[in-house]
Amino acid sequence: MNHPNPNNGNQRSLDSNVFLFSLAQETGCRQVTMMAEDHEFSSVDDIIKDATQYGHNILYMNYKGLVEIPRNLLETPICDIVERLYLKRNLLQTVPTDIGRLSRLVELYLHSNSIANLPKEISNLVKLEYLDVSCNMLQSIPPSIGDLQSLKKLHLSNNELTKLPQEIGNLKELVSLEVVNNKLTVIPTQLCDCLALKSLILDRNQLRELPRQLVNMTYLEEISAVGNKLTHMPADMGMMPSLKSVYIDSNPFLYSVPFSLWNKQIGANGCHSADVQQISEDSRLVVEMDGYVTPVPPEIKQVYTLQDANQPDVPSLLDYCLKVIYRYKNLKDNDKDKLYVDRTSLPQYLADLLHIPTAHCLAPGACEKPIFTVAFARVFKLGWAQQWQNTNPTAIPFLGLCCSKQCLKLFTRFPVPV
Numbered sequence: 535m536n537h538p539n540p541n542n543g544n545q546r547s548l549d550s551n552v553f554l555f556s557l558a559q560e561t562g563c564r565q566v567t568m569m570a571e572d573h574e575f576s577s578v579d580d581i582i583k584d585a586t587q588y589g590h591n592i593l594y595m596n597y598k599g600l601v602e603i604p605r606n607l608l609e610t611p612i613c614d615i616v617e618r619l620y621l622k623r624n625l626l627q628t629v630p631t632d633i634g635r636l637s638r639l640v641e642l643y644l645h646s647n648s649i650a651n652l653p654k655e656i657s658n659l660v661k662l663e664y665l666d667v668s669c670n671m672l673q674s675i676p677p678s679i680g681d682l683q684s685l686k687k688l689h690l691s692n693n694e695l696t697k698l699p700q701e702i703g704n705l706k707e708l709v710s711l712e713v714v715n716n717k718l719t720v721i722p723t724q725l726c727d728c729l730a731l732k733s734l735i736l737d738r739n740q741l742r743e744l745p746r747q748l749v750n751m752t753y754l755e756e757i758s759a760v761g762n763k764l765t766h767m768p769a770d771m772g773m774m775p776s777l778k779s780v781y782i783d784s785n786p787f788l789y790s791v792p793f794s795l796w797n798k799q800i801g802a803n804g805c806h807s808a809d810v811q812q813i814s815e816d817s818r819l820v821v822e823m824d825g826y827v828t829p830v831p832p833e834i835k836q837v838y839t840l841q842d843a844n845q846p847d848v849p850s851l852l853d854y855c856l857k858v859i860y861r862y863k864n865l866k867d868n869d870k871d872k873l874y875v876d877r878t879s880l881p882q883y884l885a886d887l888l889h890i891p892t893a894h895c896l897a898p899g900a901c902e903k904p905i906f907t908v909a910f911a912r913v914f915k916l917g918w919a920q921q922w923q924n925t926n927p928t929a930i931p932f933l934g935l936c937c938s939k940q941c942l943k944l945f946t947r948f949p950v951p952v
Contacts, residue, residue, distance in 0.1 A: 578604055582612055591617040591638070600624040608635045622646055634658020645669055645689075657681035668692050668712070680704035691715055691735075703727035714738055723747045732776070737761050742787075746831075746890050749774055757781070760801070764788045765829045769893030769905075769935055772798055789828035793896055793912075793934035796919050796950065803922070805930045826913040826931050833892040835907040838939065840946065849908050856906040860888055896934045897941035898948045909935040910942035916949065 618641040626647040634655055641664040649670040657678035664687040672693040680701030691714035703724030710733045718739040726747035738761040749770045758781035765787045772794025781801040786808035820828050891904035912934045917924025936942040
């Protein structure tokens with residue numbers, strides 16, 4: 535399946551010239567573009583002098599060979615005027631700790647420098663809505679990033695990041711997050727508290743899984759995790775109401791996609807190229823009669839297929855207890871005095887499962903019962919719905935999970951709602 539290439543962090547980063555054109559269109563004039571052209575041939579001192587004299591609130595200091603942000607830019611009155619600051623392709627290595635003096639700054643564009651770290655004082659830019667520090671040398675992001683309560687777009691591509699701070703979940707206005715071509719091995723579950731997020735781009739990292747809590751992100755429209763090491767995906771991802779596109783190309787350890795995504799736009803070329811035996815031992819394998827082999831989510835400890843139809847349908851004690859507690863959790867308050875369960879005493883991974891189950895049954899008839907540690911699985915392709923599965927003989931199949939033997943048989947006959 536062909537789709538726009540989400541791999542290139544440079545392509546996804548908002549270039550200042552593109553922004554200029556769009557801003558000029560919005561304002562209905564060429565003043566912004568003309569000002570940028572003037573800045574290209576002006577010295578930094580002249581730019582600051584003109585901005586101070588004429589009240590320019592958009593400054594373009596791209597390609598100026600700057601080794602530091604000019605000190606006179608952080609002095610009054612100019613520091614109280616500037617709203618958008620572009621410093622692309624300079625030689626900056628640091629961001630000053632008093633960057634917060636730019637009290638009205640809405641957009642800070644630091645693309646393509648040599649910045650090794652951001653100061654914790656970055657949080658003092660209380661009006662900041664767009665921060666781009668792509669193509670630098672960042673190895674970490676300060677936890678104070680979570681204090682930027684107005685931030686809507688955060689671009690961190692092409693750095694050396696191995697993790698994101700948990701505090702990123704405090705960014706309640708965040709709409710777009712791009713962390714392409716870094717060294718992330720895990721995504722903090724707190725990121726899923728960014729409920730306004732619409733676009734999540736995580737291409738070319740070292741991720742083995744995506745947090746199950748993603749299913750709570752009701753406004754997420756696009757997720758891209760191309761070129762990682764995914765072995766599975768959240769089974770209920772397709773139930774996210776706003777999700778339109780999922781790009782997971784070039785994940786060599788990914789052998790299937792959740793069936794809940796059957797009616798979404800999916801990019802999944804170049805997957806399952808690695809030997810299945812290389813997959814971590816904490817994943818169970820599902821083998822179907824058609825010869826498909828795929829890991830299931832690691833929360834699943836026992837899995838059945840159609841080949842196991844004659845085996846007794848008996849849940850494990852753990853799974854049975856989880857189902858009872860989950861059912862009790864959703865009882866009406868006047869019924870809860872019949873049973874008391876202190877969920878805070880449970881191990882964290884069990885408490886997390888009760889909050890967000892591994893999956894929900896896919897059988898037709900709106901079964902949708904929660905699935906915790908025992909599942910009944912079917913692995914198959916649906917070529918009429920996803921043409922890439924029909925035209926590519928090596929395309930990865932769907933993995934569908936049900937809650938019981940009866941539901942699995944029904945799902946096998948009618949996988950798609952009619």
